[in-house]
Amino acid sequence: MSDDDELVARAKRGDAEAWRALYRDHAGRLVVWLGTRPLGDAAVSAEDLAAETWLVAAEKIHAFHGDSGEFAGWLFGIARKLGSNVHRRSGRRRTDPADLQHLDQHPTIPGPEAETAVKDWVVRLLASLPPRERDVIGCREVVGLDVEATATALGISSVAVRVAHHRGLRRLAARMPAERISADV
Amino acid sequence: MTDRPIRDELRAVVPTLEPDEVFLAELSARAAAGAVGAGPTRGGAGWRVALAPVAVAAVLVGVAWLTGLRPDGLTDPSPAPAPTDATAHTTPDPTPVTGPPGPDPTGAAGATGPTAGPGHRSAVGGRSGAPGASGASAGADQGQAPAQGDGQGNGQGNGQGNGQGNGQANHPGPNGHAHPNGHANGNGNANGNGNGNGNGKATGKANGHANGHANGHANGHPKHPPHPAHGPGKHAGGHPAAQAGQDRHSR
Numbered sequence: 001m002s003d004d005d006e007l008v009a010r011a012k013r014g015d016a017e018a019w020r021a022l023y024r025d026h027a028g029r030l031v032v033w034l035g036t037r038p039l040g041d042a043a044v045s046a047e048d049l050a051a052e053t054w055l056v057a058a059e060k061i062h063a064f065h066g067d068s069g070e071f072a073g074w075l076f077g078i079a080r081k082l083g084s085n086v087h088r089r090s091g092r093r094r095t096d097p098a099d100l101q102h103l104d105q106h107p108t109i110p111g112p113e114a115e116t117a118v119k120d121w122v123v124r125l126l127a128s129l130p131p132r133e134r135d136v137i138g139c140r141e142v143v144g145l146d147v148e149a150t151a152t153a154l155g156i157s158s159v160a161v162r163v164a165h166h167r168g169l170r171r172l173a174a175r176m177p178a179e180r181i182s183a184d185v
Numbered sequence: 186m187t188d189r190p191i192r193d194e195l196r197a198v199v200p201t202l203e204p205d206e207v208f209l210a211e212l213s214a215r216a217a218a219g220a221v222g223a224g225p226t227r228g229g230a231g232w233r234v235a236l237a238p239v240a241v242a243a244v245l246v247g248v249a250w251l252t253g254l255r256p257d258g259l260t261d262p263s264p265a266p267a268p269t270d271a272t273a274h275t276t277p278d279p280t281p282v283t284g285p286p287g288p289d290p291t292g293a294a295g296a297t298g299p300t301a302g303p304g305h306r307s308a309v310g311g312r313s314g315a316p317g318a319s320g321a322s323a324g325a326d327q328g329q330a331p332a333q334g335d336g337q338g339n340g341q342g343n344g345q346g347n348g349q350g351n352g353q354a355n356h357p358g359p360n361g362h363a364h365p366n367g368h369a370n371g372n373g374n375a376n377g378n379g380n381g382n383g384n385g386k387a388t389g390k391a392n393g394h395a396n397g398h399a400n401g402h403a404n405g406h407p408k409h410p411p412h413p414a415h416g417p418g419k420h421a422g423g424h425p426a427a428q429a430g431q432d433r434h435s436r
Contacts (some may be wrong), residue, residue: 014217016209023209027202051208058215122195141195172191 002135005067012061023054026072029143030079036126036138039083041090049086072145073152080135080153115124125172132156140165 012016031051034046036184056078057064057117064074093110122142139150151158204212 005428011216014213014220016213019216021214023204023212025203025206028200029197030198031202032197035271054208055213057214059219061216062219085388106240110345119197122197133264141192142197143199144196169191172195176194 006064008061008064008066008071019058019091019127022071023027025068026075027054028055029145030074030075031140033076033143034079034083036089036123037083038127039090039134040087044086044090049079049082053082055104056082068147068153073149076139076145076149076153077155079157096104125175126177129171132160133164133171136161136164137168141169 003011007018007021011022021101031046031050034049039046040050051068053075057075060078064071123145126138126142129137135154136150139145139153140147147158147161151161156162156164
């Protein structure tokens with residue numbers, strides 16, 4: 001990793017404005033990317049996991065060395081590990097989602113999810129991929145991380161990222177028309 | 186480039202999220218606390234680096250010390266078969282033997298086996314009584330010896346013991362047989378892991394240290410003479426209770 005740039009150095013010192021800038025740069029796509037991954041626990045949302053990721057990142061920022069571009073891969077790596085913890089925990093403590101019919105009885109406030117969330121058919125399409133290809137496609141195509149940041153986030157090599165990316169796109173090309181048709185209907 | 190439409194379709198509209206002020210303050214506080222805590226962490230790492238070779242050296246010294254306790258009898262590490270009967274002087278029998286009802290009601294035969302004098306690393310077989318065995322032994326034994334015994338002082342001891350002791354055979358008797366009226370006097374410290382079993386048949390493991398003096402008279406019948414290979418001073422003669430009574434057994 002390279003030396004810290006000014007933004008990361010200030011964030012290490014606890015500068016609130018530096019954290020605000022980092023949050024603006026990465027929080028949105030972190031939530032979107034987490035939305036493409038199955039968490040396994042209905043009680044934990046992508047927003048919850050993203051908030052926890054930020055808190056862990058703030059605690060461990062002194063161990064990070066790199067610029068603000070590399071910060072994205074490091075941050076996504078924390079989110080991936082926390083997501084794995086949630087997934088394992090869900091196996092031991094299963095949480096059943098509520099019945100959708102009963103949810104209609106409660107008032108809901110529309111949030112920004114409809115505007116920011118990934119299209120449903122994209123989520124279904126990604127769910128049909130193998131986990132590594134799903135994660136790589138999610139990082140590279142859905143939220144636009146580069147190869148190095150994706151490799152850092154997923155804990156794999158850049159070559160593995162490229163291979164999984166290529167295979168995932170080929171698989172998606174074969175499955176996408178059907179998904180689009182079912183989504184349009 | 187046929188993937189381009191697919192990639193365009195996959196791309197999500199990433200919003201720019203603004204952090205909550207409280208959440209932002211929490212992030213800043215945690216980062217500042219982490220920066221403060223990073224200094225002592227490096228110092229702690231230095232401590233650990235210094236502590237690791239010290240711990241290794243301590244373990245090595247301990248092993249060397251334990252090795253130094255072993256007597257010269259290390260050349261005979263094989264289990265010593267126990268005599269089974271007074272008439273069978275030359276055939277060792279590793280099976281449990283039944284000796285005369287000894288004065289030790291606790292039947293700590295397994296414990297007395299490993300503490301039976303210098304040269305015994307392991308004792309398999311009965312250690313019941315053997316009154317009149319030449320030479321009392323006192324030694325420091327260490328080891329583990331699972332044993333079985335009954336209330337009559339009959340037992341089976343399997344174990345390993347390292348002993349140091351000075352035994353004196355006052356009356357070795359002819360052909361390595363114990364003199365019926367031999368005196369067994371010995372002083373020493375017995376450190377070892379012994380196995381002692383109480384009344385009835387019991388199988389267990391007793392690890393402990395047996396520290397004590399073995400002073401006793403061996404007056405009795407040579408039911409279990411010492412094995413010729415052992416020579417005088419190998420077996421603890423005398424009253425088994427003289428040793429077993431001073432042994433600490435932990436089960």
